[in-house]
Amino acid sequence: MSDTNEDPCHFNPLFAQFGDNQPPPAQNLPGFDASYNHTSLTEWLNGPCVDYNTQSTAFDVSCSSSSEVHHLADDGVLKNSCPRESRGTSETYPLTPNSSASSSSTEAAVFEDASNGKKDQQPRWCELVKEKSNTWSKPKRKGETKQKEPRYAFMTKSEIDHLEDGYRWRKYGQKAVKDSPFPRSYYRCTTQKCTVKKRVERSFEDPSIVITTYEGQHNHHSPTTLRGNAAALLSPLSTPQKLFGQILPNNQAHPSSFYVNHFTLYNQQQLKHRDYGLLQDIVPPFIDGREP
Protein backbone atom coordinates (compact mmCIF):
# COMPACT_ATOMS: atom_id res chain seq x y z
CA MET A 1 0.00 0.00 0.00
CA SER A 2 2.99 2.24 0.24
CA ASP A 3 3.26 2.60 -3.53
CA THR A 4 -0.30 3.81 -3.79
CA ASN A 5 0.48 6.53 -6.28
CA GLU A 6 2.19 4.25 -8.72
CA ASP A 7 -0.03 1.25 -8.31
CA PRO A 8 -2.70 1.24 -11.03
CA CYS A 9 -4.73 -1.10 -8.92
CA HIS A 10 -4.91 0.82 -5.70
CA PHE A 11 -8.24 1.57 -4.19
CA ASN A 12 -9.43 5.13 -4.47
CA PRO A 13 -12.12 6.05 -1.96
CA LEU A 14 -13.81 8.53 -4.25
CA PHE A 15 -17.01 8.53 -2.30
CA ALA A 16 -15.39 10.04 0.72
CA GLN A 17 -16.18 13.51 -0.52
CA PHE A 18 -19.93 13.10 -0.36
CA GLY A 19 -21.95 14.98 2.20
CA ASP A 20 -23.47 13.46 5.27
CA ASN A 21 -26.77 11.67 4.97
CA GLN A 22 -26.84 12.16 1.25
CA PRO A 23 -26.31 9.62 -1.47
CA PRO A 24 -23.64 10.53 -3.97
CA PRO A 25 -24.98 12.79 -6.72
CA ALA A 26 -24.68 9.88 -9.06
CA GLN A 27 -26.56 11.47 -11.92
CA ASN A 28 -23.94 14.19 -12.07
CA LEU A 29 -21.02 11.86 -12.10
CA PRO A 30 -19.25 10.94 -15.29
CA GLY A 31 -20.14 7.47 -16.40
CA PHE A 32 -23.42 7.40 -14.58
CA ASP A 33 -25.94 5.13 -16.25
CA ALA A 34 -29.10 7.13 -16.77
CA SER A 35 -31.16 4.00 -17.07
CA TYR A 36 -30.52 3.44 -13.38
CA ASN A 37 -31.31 6.95 -12.39
CA HIS A 38 -33.87 7.52 -9.68
CA THR A 39 -35.56 10.78 -8.97
CA SER A 40 -35.21 10.21 -5.28
CA LEU A 41 -33.72 7.79 -2.85
CA THR A 42 -37.18 6.83 -1.72
CA GLU A 43 -38.21 5.92 -5.21
CA TRP A 44 -35.08 3.93 -5.56
CA LEU A 45 -35.65 2.20 -2.27
CA ASN A 46 -39.03 1.05 -3.45
CA GLY A 47 -37.71 -0.33 -6.68
CA PRO A 48 -37.02 -3.96 -7.42
CA CYS A 49 -34.03 -5.49 -5.78
CA VAL A 50 -30.95 -5.52 -7.93
CA ASP A 51 -29.00 -8.63 -7.20
CA TYR A 52 -25.39 -9.35 -7.91
CA ASN A 53 -26.18 -10.91 -11.21
CA THR A 54 -28.14 -7.93 -12.34
CA GLN A 55 -25.37 -5.63 -11.31
CA SER A 56 -22.80 -7.25 -13.46
CA THR A 57 -25.16 -7.35 -16.37
CA ALA A 58 -26.66 -3.93 -16.09
CA PHE A 59 -23.37 -2.17 -15.79
CA ASP A 60 -21.58 -4.27 -18.30
CA VAL A 61 -18.80 -5.17 -16.00
CA SER A 62 -18.76 -8.86 -16.72
CA CYS A 63 -15.23 -10.14 -16.70
CA SER A 64 -15.96 -12.44 -19.59
CA SER A 65 -15.86 -9.60 -22.04
CA SER A 66 -14.03 -6.96 -20.13
CA SER A 67 -10.42 -6.16 -20.78
CA GLU A 68 -10.02 -5.48 -17.14
CA VAL A 69 -10.94 -7.27 -14.00
CA HIS A 70 -12.00 -6.00 -10.64
CA HIS A 71 -11.21 -8.32 -7.86
CA LEU A 72 -10.03 -8.77 -4.38
CA ALA A 73 -6.61 -10.28 -4.34
CA ASP A 74 -5.60 -13.09 -2.07
CA ASP A 75 -4.12 -10.67 0.34
CA GLY A 76 -7.51 -9.14 0.80
CA VAL A 77 -6.40 -5.81 -0.56
CA LEU A 78 -8.85 -4.17 -2.87
CA LYS A 79 -7.44 -3.91 -6.32
CA ASN A 80 -9.02 -2.84 -9.53
CA SER A 81 -8.44 -2.33 -13.20
CA CYS A 82 -5.74 -4.84 -13.74
CA PRO A 83 -4.75 -4.36 -17.37
CA ARG A 84 -5.00 -7.54 -19.34
CA GLU A 85 -1.80 -6.64 -21.12
CA SER A 86 0.12 -6.83 -17.89
CA ARG A 87 -0.82 -10.40 -17.26
CA GLY A 88 1.90 -11.68 -19.52
CA THR A 89 1.38 -15.18 -20.77
CA SER A 90 -0.53 -16.37 -17.78
CA GLU A 91 -3.74 -18.15 -18.51
CA THR A 92 -7.00 -16.91 -17.13
CA TYR A 93 -7.59 -18.23 -13.70
CA PRO A 94 -11.07 -18.94 -12.45
CA LEU A 95 -11.98 -17.78 -9.02
CA THR A 96 -13.31 -21.03 -7.70
CA PRO A 97 -14.75 -21.23 -4.26
CA ASN A 98 -14.56 -24.55 -2.54
CA SER A 99 -17.45 -26.38 -4.10
CA SER A 100 -17.63 -28.86 -1.28
CA ALA A 101 -18.23 -26.12 1.19
CA SER A 102 -21.58 -25.35 2.61
CA SER A 103 -22.63 -22.89 -0.03
CA SER A 104 -25.86 -23.57 -1.84
CA SER A 105 -25.85 -26.42 -4.30
CA THR A 106 -26.67 -24.22 -7.25
CA GLU A 107 -23.75 -21.93 -6.67
CA ALA A 108 -21.43 -24.80 -6.00
CA ALA A 109 -22.31 -26.56 -9.23
CA VAL A 110 -21.71 -23.47 -11.28
CA PHE A 111 -18.36 -22.81 -9.78
CA GLU A 112 -17.40 -26.43 -10.16
CA ASP A 113 -18.01 -26.17 -13.89
CA ALA A 114 -15.70 -23.25 -14.11
CA SER A 115 -12.96 -24.92 -12.17
CA ASN A 116 -13.17 -28.10 -14.18
CA GLY A 117 -12.17 -26.14 -17.22
CA LYS A 118 -14.67 -27.73 -19.57
CA LYS A 119 -14.11 -26.90 -23.19
CA ASP A 120 -17.41 -25.11 -23.57
CA GLN A 121 -17.07 -23.29 -20.28
CA GLN A 122 -14.31 -20.78 -20.43
CA PRO A 123 -13.15 -19.48 -17.11
CA ARG A 124 -14.84 -16.19 -16.41
CA TRP A 125 -12.75 -14.98 -13.57
CA CYS A 126 -9.21 -13.91 -13.31
CA GLU A 127 -7.49 -13.94 -9.99
CA LEU A 128 -4.15 -12.27 -10.08
CA VAL A 129 -1.87 -10.73 -7.58
CA LYS A 130 0.59 -7.99 -8.13
CA GLU A 131 4.08 -8.94 -7.24
CA LYS A 132 6.54 -6.52 -5.80
CA SER A 133 8.31 -6.61 -9.14
CA ASN A 134 5.26 -4.85 -10.61
CA THR A 135 4.23 -7.92 -12.57
CA TRP A 136 0.98 -9.80 -12.36
CA SER A 137 0.83 -13.46 -11.68
CA LYS A 138 -1.44 -16.17 -10.46
CA PRO A 139 -1.56 -16.47 -6.71
CA LYS A 140 0.58 -19.23 -5.38
CA ARG A 141 -1.40 -22.27 -4.42
CA LYS A 142 0.89 -24.71 -2.75
CA GLY A 143 -0.42 -28.20 -3.29
CA GLU A 144 -3.77 -26.75 -4.31
CA THR A 145 -4.62 -26.73 -0.67
CA LYS A 146 -7.32 -24.53 0.62
CA GLN A 147 -9.41 -22.81 -2.02
CA LYS A 148 -10.64 -19.43 -0.96
CA GLU A 149 -14.19 -18.28 -0.96
CA PRO A 150 -15.00 -15.23 -3.08
CA ARG A 151 -14.66 -11.99 -1.22
CA TYR A 152 -16.72 -8.90 -1.44
CA ALA A 153 -15.42 -5.71 0.02
CA PHE A 154 -17.46 -2.77 1.15
CA MET A 155 -16.44 0.64 2.30
CA THR A 156 -18.91 2.39 4.51
CA LYS A 157 -18.84 5.79 6.09
CA SER A 158 -19.79 5.09 9.64
CA GLU A 159 -18.85 5.74 13.21
CA ILE A 160 -19.79 2.19 14.00
CA ASP A 161 -17.20 -0.46 13.26
CA HIS A 162 -19.41 -3.50 13.11
CA LEU A 163 -22.40 -2.52 11.02
CA GLU A 164 -25.63 -4.45 11.32
CA ASP A 165 -26.29 -6.48 8.18
CA GLY A 166 -29.03 -8.83 9.26
CA TYR A 167 -26.82 -11.78 10.13
CA ARG A 168 -25.44 -12.87 13.45
CA TRP A 169 -21.69 -12.85 13.83
CA ARG A 170 -19.27 -14.07 16.42
CA LYS A 171 -15.97 -12.34 16.78
CA TYR A 172 -13.10 -14.81 16.80
CA GLY A 173 -10.09 -12.62 16.55
CA GLN A 174 -8.61 -9.19 16.40
CA LYS A 175 -5.26 -8.21 15.06
CA ALA A 176 -3.32 -5.03 14.80
CA VAL A 177 -2.96 -3.87 11.22
CA LYS A 178 0.47 -2.96 10.04
CA ASP A 179 0.90 0.76 9.42
CA SER A 180 -2.54 1.46 10.80
CA PRO A 181 -3.59 2.55 14.27
CA PHE A 182 -6.84 0.66 13.86
CA PRO A 183 -7.17 -3.06 14.54
CA ARG A 184 -8.84 -5.55 12.22
CA SER A 185 -11.60 -7.71 13.64
CA TYR A 186 -12.52 -11.17 12.42
CA TYR A 187 -16.08 -12.44 12.54
CA ARG A 188 -17.73 -15.73 11.68
CA CYS A 189 -21.39 -16.33 10.96
CA THR A 190 -22.90 -18.02 14.00
CA THR A 191 -25.26 -20.20 11.98
CA GLN A 192 -24.26 -23.86 12.03
CA LYS A 193 -22.45 -25.10 8.93
CA CYS A 194 -22.27 -21.59 7.53
CA THR A 195 -18.67 -20.77 6.77
CA VAL A 196 -19.07 -17.11 5.92
CA LYS A 197 -16.55 -14.84 7.52
CA LYS A 198 -16.05 -11.16 7.53
CA ARG A 199 -13.27 -8.80 8.41
CA VAL A 200 -13.88 -5.33 9.66
CA GLU A 201 -11.27 -2.65 9.77
CA ARG A 202 -11.14 1.08 9.68
CA SER A 203 -9.34 2.84 6.89
CA PHE A 204 -6.16 4.44 8.11
CA GLU A 205 -6.40 6.97 5.29
CA ASP A 206 -9.88 8.05 6.31
CA PRO A 207 -10.77 6.89 9.83
CA SER A 208 -14.42 7.62 9.17
CA ILE A 209 -14.52 4.77 6.66
CA VAL A 210 -15.13 1.19 7.70
CA ILE A 211 -13.90 -1.49 5.35
CA THR A 212 -15.90 -4.69 5.61
CA THR A 213 -14.79 -7.74 3.68
CA TYR A 214 -17.14 -10.69 3.35
CA GLU A 215 -15.75 -14.10 2.44
CA GLY A 216 -18.09 -16.78 1.20
CA GLN A 217 -21.82 -16.87 0.88
CA HIS A 218 -24.44 -17.69 3.44
CA ASN A 219 -26.22 -21.01 2.97
CA HIS A 220 -29.20 -19.71 4.88
CA HIS A 221 -31.40 -16.67 5.05
CA SER A 222 -30.82 -13.68 7.19
CA PRO A 223 -32.35 -14.33 10.61
CA THR A 224 -33.43 -10.72 10.77
CA THR A 225 -34.84 -10.29 7.30
CA LEU A 226 -36.85 -13.50 7.52
CA ARG A 227 -39.66 -11.66 9.19
CA GLY A 228 -39.59 -8.40 7.38
CA ASN A 229 -38.02 -8.65 4.00
CA ALA A 230 -39.54 -10.94 1.44
CA ALA A 231 -37.08 -9.85 -1.21
CA ALA A 232 -34.18 -11.07 0.83
CA LEU A 233 -35.68 -14.53 0.85
CA LEU A 234 -35.04 -14.77 -2.83
CA SER A 235 -31.41 -13.99 -2.58
CA PRO A 236 -29.49 -15.68 0.24
CA LEU A 237 -26.43 -13.62 -0.42
CA SER A 238 -24.11 -12.48 2.27
CA THR A 239 -25.08 -8.86 1.83
CA PRO A 240 -27.89 -8.15 -0.58
CA GLN A 241 -27.52 -4.72 -1.97
CA LYS A 242 -28.87 -2.25 -4.45
CA LEU A 243 -27.11 -0.07 -6.87
CA PHE A 244 -28.01 3.53 -7.32
CA GLY A 245 -25.27 4.86 -9.51
CA GLN A 246 -21.81 4.50 -10.77
CA ILE A 247 -18.84 6.64 -11.56
CA LEU A 248 -15.91 6.38 -13.88
CA PRO A 249 -12.70 6.89 -11.95
CA ASN A 250 -9.88 8.70 -13.67
CA ASN A 251 -7.90 6.68 -16.15
CA GLN A 252 -10.09 3.65 -15.72
CA ALA A 253 -12.13 2.02 -18.42
CA HIS A 254 -14.82 0.64 -16.17
CA PRO A 255 -17.04 2.30 -13.67
CA SER A 256 -17.25 1.82 -9.97
CA SER A 257 -20.71 1.04 -8.71
CA PHE A 258 -22.31 2.58 -5.68
CA TYR A 259 -24.46 0.40 -3.54
CA VAL A 260 -26.53 0.39 -0.42
CA ASN A 261 -26.89 -2.66 1.71
CA HIS A 262 -30.29 -4.17 1.19
CA PHE A 263 -30.67 -4.66 4.87
CA THR A 264 -29.84 -1.06 5.39
CA LEU A 265 -32.76 -0.14 3.22
CA TYR A 266 -35.02 -2.27 5.28
CA ASN A 267 -33.76 -0.94 8.53
CA GLN A 268 -34.24 2.78 8.05
CA GLN A 269 -32.44 3.54 11.28
CA GLN A 270 -29.21 2.45 9.73
CA LEU A 271 -29.45 5.25 7.21
CA LYS A 272 -28.43 7.61 9.95
CA HIS A 273 -24.91 6.42 9.44
CA ARG A 274 -24.67 7.40 5.81
CA ASP A 275 -24.40 3.83 4.81
CA TYR A 276 -23.52 4.44 1.23
CA GLY A 277 -20.43 2.90 -0.14
CA LEU A 278 -18.39 2.15 -3.16
CA LEU A 279 -18.43 -1.36 -4.45
CA GLN A 280 -15.11 -1.73 -6.12
CA ASP A 281 -15.01 -5.48 -6.24
CA ILE A 282 -17.30 -6.75 -8.96
CA VAL A 283 -19.19 -9.85 -7.99
CA PRO A 284 -19.13 -13.07 -10.00
CA PRO A 285 -21.70 -13.23 -12.81
CA PHE A 286 -22.77 -16.69 -11.71
CA ILE A 287 -23.53 -15.63 -8.23
CA ASP A 288 -27.12 -16.79 -8.28
CA GLY A 289 -26.56 -19.74 -10.56
CA ARG A 290 -27.63 -18.04 -13.79
CA GLU A 291 -25.44 -16.85 -16.52
CA PRO A 292 -25.68 -13.18 -17.34
Add this chain to the structure above:
DNA sequence: CGCCTTTGACCGGCGC
Protein backbone atom coordinates in the same frame (compact mmCIF):
# COMPACT_ATOMS: atom_id res chain seq x y z
C1' DC B 1 -26.38 -21.15 31.35
C1' DG B 2 -25.67 -19.82 26.81
C1' DC B 3 -23.64 -16.65 23.99
C1' DC B 4 -20.47 -13.33 23.28
C1' DT B 5 -15.88 -10.67 23.36
C1' DT B 6 -11.12 -10.43 24.55
C1' DT B 7 -6.49 -11.64 23.93
C1' DG B 8 -2.24 -14.18 23.84
C1' DA B 9 -0.58 -18.22 21.54
C1' DC B 10 -0.11 -20.71 17.60
C1' DC B 11 0.26 -21.86 12.65
C1' DG B 12 1.26 -21.47 7.81
C1' DG B 13 2.74 -18.70 3.92
C1' DC B 14 6.09 -15.84 2.16
C1' DG B 15 10.21 -12.91 1.47
C1' DC B 16 14.93 -12.36 2.42
Add this chain to the structure above:
DNA sequence: GCGCCGGTCAAAGGCG
Protein backbone atom coordinates in the same frame (compact mmCIF):
# COMPACT_ATOMS: atom_id res chain seq x y z
C1' DG C 1 16.55 -21.04 8.24
C1' DC C 2 14.69 -17.07 10.14
C1' DG C 3 11.58 -13.45 10.89
C1' DC C 4 7.43 -11.11 9.65
C1' DC C 5 2.67 -11.09 8.98
C1' DG C 6 -2.15 -12.46 8.39
C1' DG C 7 -5.37 -15.48 10.04
C1' DT C 8 -7.19 -18.72 13.51
C1' DC C 9 -7.63 -21.09 17.93
C1' DA C 10 -9.06 -21.50 22.46
C1' DA C 11 -9.13 -20.34 27.30
C1' DA C 12 -10.92 -16.98 30.27
C1' DG C 13 -14.09 -13.81 31.59
C1' DG C 14 -18.30 -10.71 30.97
C1' DC C 15 -23.12 -10.13 30.32
C1' DG C 16 -28.11 -10.78 30.16
